[in-house]
Amino acid sequence: MFSGSLRGRLLWWLLLPLAAFVSVSGMMSYRNAQTTADLVQDNALLSSMRIIGEDIDWDNGSVSIQIPPAALELFESPEQDSVFYRVEASGHRLLAGTPELPLPPHVGDTPKLYSTHLEDGRAVRAAIYVRQLYDSGRTEEVVVAVAKTEGSRDAMVWRLLRPQLFGEVLTLVLAMVFVYLGLTFELRPLMKVKDDVADRNPSQLKPIRVTRLHVELRPIVDAINQCIARMGQQAATQRQFISDAAHQMRTPLALLAAQIQFARQRENRDAPLTEALAGMHKSSRKLTTLTNKLLLLAQAESAAPAGACERVDLSALIAGVLEELIAFAQSREIDLGAELEDGLIVTGDEALTAALVTNLVDNALRYTQPGGRVTVHTQRSNGMAIVRVIDNGPGIKAEARPRVFERFYRASNHAEGTGLGLPIVREIAHRQGGTVTLDAGEGGVGLVVTVEMRLWTAAPKYGAA
Numbered sequence: 001m002f003s004g005s006l007r008g009r010l011l012w013w014l015l016l017p018l019a020a021f022v023s024v025s026g027m028m029s030y031r032n033a034q035t036t037a038d039l040v041q042d043n044a045l046l047s048s049m050r051i052i053g054e055d056i057d058w059d060n061g062s063v064s065i066q067i068p069p070a071a072l073e074l075f076e077s078p079e080q081d082s083v084f085y086r087v088e089a090s091g092h093r094l095l096a097g098t099p100e101l102p103l104p105p106h107v108g109d110t111p112k113l114y115s116t117h118l119e120d121g122r123a124v125r126a127a128i129y130v131r132q133l134y135d136s137g138r139t140e141e142v143v144v145a146v147a148k149t150e151g152s153r154d155a156m157v158w159r160l161l162r163p164q165l166f167g168e169v170l171t172l173v174l175a176m177v178f179v180y181l182g183l184t185f186e187l188r189p190l191m192k193v194k195d196d197v198a199d200r201n202p203s204q205l206k207p208i209r210v211t212r213l214h215v216e217l218r219p220i221v222d223a224i225n226q227c228i229a230r231m232g233q234q235a236a237t238q239r240q241f242i243s244d245a246a247h248q249m250r251t252p253l254a255l256l257a258a259q260i261q262f263a264r265q266r267e268n269r270d271a272p273l274t275e276a277l278a279g280m281h282k283s284s285r286k287l288t289t290l291t292n293k294l295l296l297l298a299q300a301e302s303a304a305p306a307g308a309c310e311r312v313d314l315s316a317l318i319a320g321v322l323e324e325l326i327a328f329a330q331s332r333e334i335d336l337g338a339e340l341e342d343g344l345i346v347t348g349d350e351a352l353t354a355a356l357v358t359n360l361v362d363n364a365l366r367y368t369q370p371g372g373r374v375t376v377h378t379q380r381s382n383g384m385a386i387v388r389v390i391d392n393g394p395g396i397k398a399e400a401r402p403r404v405f406e407r408f409y410r411a412s413n414h415a416e417g418t419g420l421g422l423p424i425v426r427e428i429a430h431r432q433g434g435t436v437t438l439d440a441g442e443g444g445v446g447l448v449v450t451v452e453m454r455l456w457t458a459a460p461k462y463g464a465a
Contacts (some may be wrong), residue, residue, distance in 0.1 A: 007183045014179050015172075016307055022168045029168070033160035038125075041153045042113050044129035044426045045146050049111065052085060053144040056095075058135045063089050063142060065096050068376065071146075079151035084124065088143045101147050103128065117148070189213045193221060205232035311456050312353050314344045314385055318376055329365050329374065336365070338376040345456040346385045348432040353453075356428040359421040360449055362387045367394035368446075384434075385453045392446040401438045425451070 004369035048123040051071040057064060065087055072083055086097035101124075102116045111129040118124060118322045126147035133140040189212055196208050262279050322338055346353070357376075368391045377388040396404060409422045426436045434453045443447050 007180070007187060011176070011179055015176060018175055020170060022172050025168055029164035030157075030161055030248045031083075033157045033164070036160055037153045037156040039227070041125055041148070041150070042127065044126065045148065046111055048085075049127045049144055049146045051128060051140075053129065053131045056087070056133065056142050056144070057133060058133065063095060063140050065131060067096055079155050081149045082120075082122070082124075084126075084147040086143070087146045088362055090141055095142070097145075101126070102143055102146055103143065107143055123150055127151070132374055136194040143245045156249065174249070182463065186214070189389065190217060193217070193224075194416065197224075205235060206231075310348060310350055312346050312348050312350045314353070314378060314387070314453070315340045315342055317350065317354055318357055318378065318387070321354060321361060322376065325358070325361055325365065328362075332365060332368075333370045334365055334368055335373045336361075336375075337373070340376070341378050341380065344378055344380065344385050347456045348453060352428045352432065355386070356451065357424050359425050360451070361388075363421045364389050364393070364449075365389040367391075383444065385454055385455050387451045387453065389449045390441060390446065392441060395440055395445065395447045396438060404438070405436075422449075424447075429453070 017356050039369040049070045051068055052065070054068050055068055055071075071085075084098055084101045086099065086101040089095055100119055102118075103166075104112065104114055104116075107128055107130050107445055109130055109132065111127055113125070113127050115123065117126050123389060124147040126145065128145040131142045132143060133142060193208055193213075195222070207228060208221050213221060234356065318338065318340060322336060326336060361374065361376065368374055372392050374389065374391045379386050404422050405426045407420060422436075429436045429451055432453065434451060437450045439448045439450065440446070
């Protein structure tokens with residue numbers, strides 16, 4: 001059950017030897033309790049046997065015995081054990097006690113302890129010895145045996161063992177709790193590494209920095225950082241290649257467009273050639289647009305995440321972008337308007353912010369039908385600047401909205417486009433600490449693109465009164 005958990009596996013390996021130690025310690029405690037209980041029981045049997053043996057005497061030439069109460073009071077216990085004794089003279093003549101108590105085959109003057117069973121199957125512990133009685137040159141051997149059932153002995157074993165077992169089990173439980181808490185605390189740096197990696201933006205390729213990292217974990221993090229460095233270098237190389245390629249393609253594309261335009265202006269009565277030149281001009285224009293978009297995307301990706309700290313007047317910037325696009329809007333007979341809040345200052349890169357707004361409005365103008373409406377709306381909310389571009393065009397289906405941020409994906413083929421506009425918008429927004437969301441317009445008509453940007457906060461001036 002711990003196969004997928006490092007904490008569980010470490011806990012398992014720590015508890016296995018601890019559980020083995022507790023088991024061995026429990027067995028030793030049980031044996032010690034048995035030894036102690038046996039010693040107490042055997043001493044009581046020997047004492048009772050001696051008390052009975054000392055009260056054997058001659059009476060008018062014959063052996064007589066009087067069992068003192070103290071000999072049996074030694075065995076009083078809450079377990080109500082049964083006590084048996086047997087006193088025999090020579091010739092197996094029973095002087096006192098019960099004949100059912102079995103005797104060992106060989107008995108001597110030295111006290112002997114043994115275990116046996118009664119006829120009804122009960123186990124008893126017994127002590128026996130032979131006392132020599134002398135009278136007028138006459139010797140009499142008297143066998144004295146005392147036995148007791150083992151209820152009090154077993155009870156004593158458990159009374160002695162119970163505190164030991166409780167202490168050992170409590171030690172095991174406390175060890176489990178403290179080891180688990182200790183592992184949880186000590187694995188926190190590893191969890192921080194996990195959170196650092198999981199919460200990162202895919203384009204964030206900074207080294208992992210975790211304080212108080214264990215020596216055993218540092219090689220892992222170092223290896224991850226080396227991998228991140230290689231990935232960052234590769235990504236930077238790719239972005240630089242795209243940027244260089246786009247720059248290199250701009251000049252020949254501009255020359256090609258000029259040459260095609262010049263060829264189209266020449267008098268030529270060959271209709272197929274004229275049509276071919278028109279197609280070349282259109283393709284050249286699309287290729288130029290794609291190159292510019294790729295260059296802009298490479299520029300956005302190469303910017304430091306949330307690193308731009310310029311003061312950007314968003315309201316003035318949007319107004320300037322709309323002035324540049326008003327001619328395009330008029331050519332498509334689209335009503336382009338704005339509701340701008342004055343003095344809306346954001347933190348970011350001015351050129352990238354202008355590219356973000358331009359792509360948003362340009363997309364809305366391209367995909368809105370002639371006679372439609374596009375409105376740019378700005379406001380403040382919860383310390384953020386909110387920019388909304390609202391149109392009453394065909395909109396984007398809910399299931400397609402997540403995919404429009406993929407490069408070269410186009411939700412509609414009814415208008416010319418590169419499939420890079422919204423990816424560029426999202427990349428710029430994320431790089432500047434913002435977000436982009438898509439929603440349906442009012443009544444489910446059109447599309448609302450919402451961009452949140454960080455408001456400008458002036459750095460504090462130290463030493464100011």
